[in-house]
Amino acid sequence: MSDVRVRFAPSPTGYLHIGGLRTALFNYLYARHTDGTMILRIEDTDRTRFVEGALENLLKALDWSGVEIDEGVMLDENDQVTEKGEYGPYIQSDRVKAGIYNKYIEKLIEEDKAYYCFCSQERIDKVRDRQKADGLTPKYDGLCRSIPLEEAKERIANGEEYTVRLKLPKNREISFEDRIKGKITFNTDDMDDQVLIKRDGFPTYHFAVVVDDHLMKITHVVRGDEWISSTPKHVYLYEAFGWDAPEYIHLPTVLNEDHKKYSKRNGDGMVEDFIAEGYTPEGLINFLALLGWSPDSEEEIFTMEELAKQFDFDRVNKTGAVFDKRKLDWVNGHYVRDLSVEQLAKEIKPFMVESGMIDENYSDENLNLLAETWQSAIDKFSDAPKLSKNYFLDENEIEWDEEASEVLKEENTKKLVDAYLEKLGEADEIDEEFAKTIMKTIQKETGIKGKNLWFPIRAAITGSVHGPDLSNVMLLMGKEKIEKRLNYVKENF
Numbered sequence: 425m426s427d428v429r430v431r432f433a434p435s436p437t438g439y440l441h442i443g444g445l446r447t448a449l450f451n452y453l454y455a456r457h458t459d460g461t462m463i464l465r466i467e468d469t470d471r472t473r474f475v476e477g478a479l480e481n482l483l484k485a486l487d488w489s490g491v492e493i494d495e496g497v498m499l500d501e502n503d504q505v506t507e508k509g510e511y512g513p514y515i516q517s518d519r520v521k522a523g524i525y526n527k528y529i530e531k532l533i534e535e536d537k538a539y540y541c542f543c544s545q546e547r548i549d550k551v552r553d554r555q556k557a558d559g560l561t562p563k564y565d566g567l568c569r570s571i572p573l574e575e576a577k578e579r580i581a582n583g584e585e586y587t588v589r590l591k592l593p594k595n596r597e598i599s600f601e602d603r604i605k606g607k608i609t610f611n612t613d614d615m616d617d618q619v620l621i622k623r624d625g626f627p628t629y630h631f632a633v634v635v636d637d638h639l640m641k642i643t644h645v646v647r648g649d650e651w652i653s654s655t656p657k658h659v660y661l662y663e664a665f666g667w668d669a670p671e672y673i674h675l676p677t678v679l680n681e682d683h684k685k686y687s688k689r690n691g692d693g694m695v696e697d698f699i700a701e702g703y704t705p706e707g708l709i710n711f712l713a714l715l716g717w718s719p720d721s722e723e724e725i726f727t728m729e730e731l732a733k734q735f736d737f738d739r740v741n742k743t744g745a746v747f748d749k750r751k752l753d754w755v756n757g758h759y760v761r762d763l764s765v766e767q768l769a770k771e772i773k774p775f776m777v778e779s780g781m782i783d784e785n786y787s788d789e790n791l792n793l794l795a796e797t798w799q800s801a802i803d804k805f806s807d808a809p810k811l812s813k814n815y816f817l818d819e820n821e822i823e824w825d826e827e828a829s830e831v832l833k834e835e836n837t838k839k840l841v842d843a844y845l846e847k848l849g850e851a852d853e854i855d856e857e858f859a860k861t862i863m864k865t866i867q868k869e870t871g872i873k874g875k876n877l878w879f880p881i882r883a884a885i886t887g888s889v890h891g892p893d894l895s896n897v898m899l900l901m902g903k904e905k906i907e908k909r910l911n912y913v914k915e916n917f
C-alpha cells in the first residue's frame with residue numbers, strides 16, 4: 425500500500441448526484457492506480473441542510489456503482505452504516521461531539537490568526553446590501569477584527585453570541601498549484617474573513633475540511649472545480665497552522681447539453697434516477713470515467729480494473745465536460761450486449777412488470793425470447809417495455825406508426841393478411857415450425873416477395889414495418905393475439 429490517501433467528502437443533503445459520483449470515481453481510480461487508500465468522510469456540519477436517510481442513500485448508490493471505500497464511513501454486510509479506520513470518527517458532526525476542533529480554533533485565536541465576531545446577522549446583511557449597492561463584492565467589513573482578545577472573552581462570558589472568523593492578512597497573494605489547472609493566485613483583499621465557527625458552535629466546512637484532511641493524512645484533494653475559489657482560504661489555514669497542504673486536483677465541471685452547469689437544483693442527475701432507468705453500474709461508471717478524462721487511445725469501453733490501470737490526472741481535461749445522454753446510452757448498450765440472454769431477461773423483467781406489459785408469472789421461456797429479440801437494441805433496461813409494448817397491448821391500444829398505416833392501406837395487404845389468417849386457422853398454435861415457414865408459404869401462394877411481403881405483414885402484426893426477427897415476435901405473441909390483430913387490421917385499414 426502506498427502513502428496516497430484520497431477522500432470523497434460529501435455533504436449528504438439528499439440523493440447522490442451524478443457529479444458527486446464522478447468525483448468519488450476519480451478519487452477511487454487514483455487510489456487504485458497508486459495502490460493508495462480511498463476514504464469516505466461525511467461533511468455534515470451544516471445542520472440546516474441535514475436530510476434524514478441521505479447518508480444511507482448515498483452509501484447504497486456508491487455500493488451499487490462499484491466504487492469501494494477502504495476507510496471511513498461505509499456499509500457493512502447487512503447494509504448498516506459503519507466506520508472503519510484509525511482516524512475516526514469520520515462523520516464531522518461526531519467529530520464536533522468529540523471536541524476535535526476545539527484546540528485548533530483556540531490555537532488560531534491565541535495566535536491572532538482568527539478572531540471573535542459579535543456582529544448580528546442583520547448588521548452583516550446590511551453591510552452586504554450597502555456594498556452591493558455600491559457595486560462592490562460583498563464581504564465582512566472587519567468591524568470586530570480589532571477587538572482585544574480579553575474584551576472579547578469578557579463579552580462571551582457575559583453571554584453574547586459570537587462567531588469565529590479567519591483573520592486574513594491584508595493585501596497578500598495566496599497561490600497554489602492545481603494539478604490540472606496550473607498555478608492559481610488570489611489576493612487576500614478579494615477574500616472574505618471566512619467564518620470558521622458558527623453561532624451554533626459548529627465549525628464551517630472551510631475549517632473542518634482543513635483540520636480533517638490534515639488529521640486524516642490526506643495527500644490529494646480531488647474535488648469539483650466549484651471549490652477553487654475556496655481553496656486559497658484552505659491554503660492560508662494550512663499556512664496558519666504550519667501544516668503542509670495536500671496536492672489539489674480540481675475536476676472540470678459537469679455541463680448539460682446547453683453547456684450550463686449540470687446541477688442538482690434542476691432536480692435531475694441523481695444516481696438513483698439512472699438506476700431506476702435501468703442503466704448498469706458498469707455502463708454508468710465507464711461513461712462517467714470519460715466525463716473529463718480521456719485514455720491514451722481511441723478505446724472507449726473499459727472495465728473498472730482497466731480504468732484503474734490507465735487513470736491518472738495528466739489526462740483530465742481543464743474545461744467542462746458535457747453530459748451527453750446519447751453517449752451514456754451507447755456506452756451502456758455495450759454492457760447490455762455482453763449479458764447472456766438469461767441475465768438480460770432477469771434484468772428486464774421488473775421493468776416489463778412495472779409497465780404492466782407482463783405479470784410476475786410470465787414464462788421464463790417467453791421472457792428469454794423477448795430478451796433475445798431486443799438484445800441488440802436495448803441500451804438500458806427500461807427500453808424493453810418501450811420497444812416491445814406493441815406485442816402486449818390490445819390492438820385498439822397500439823400505436824401504428826405512419827409508415828405502417830400507409831402500408832396497411834395498400835391493395836396487397838388484405839390478400840396477405842387473409843393468406844396468413846388462413847394458415848393460422850389451420851394451425852393449433854404458433855410453434856417454431858410455423859413461425860419459421862409461414863412467410864415462405866405465403867410468398868409461394870401469393871407470389872409476393874421481399875419488401876412487399878414483409879412490410880405489410882410486419883406492419884399488421886407489430887404496428888411498424890421495421891423491427892426485429894419476425895418469427896420470434898410471432899412466437900412471443902401467439903396465435904390468439906395475432907389472429908385478433910389481423911382481423912382488426914382487416915376491419916380498420
Ligand code: GLU
Binds near residue numbers: 434467629646
Ligand atoms: N463537502 C463538500 C461537498 O459537499 C466537499 C468538498 C471537498 O471535497 O472539499 O462537496
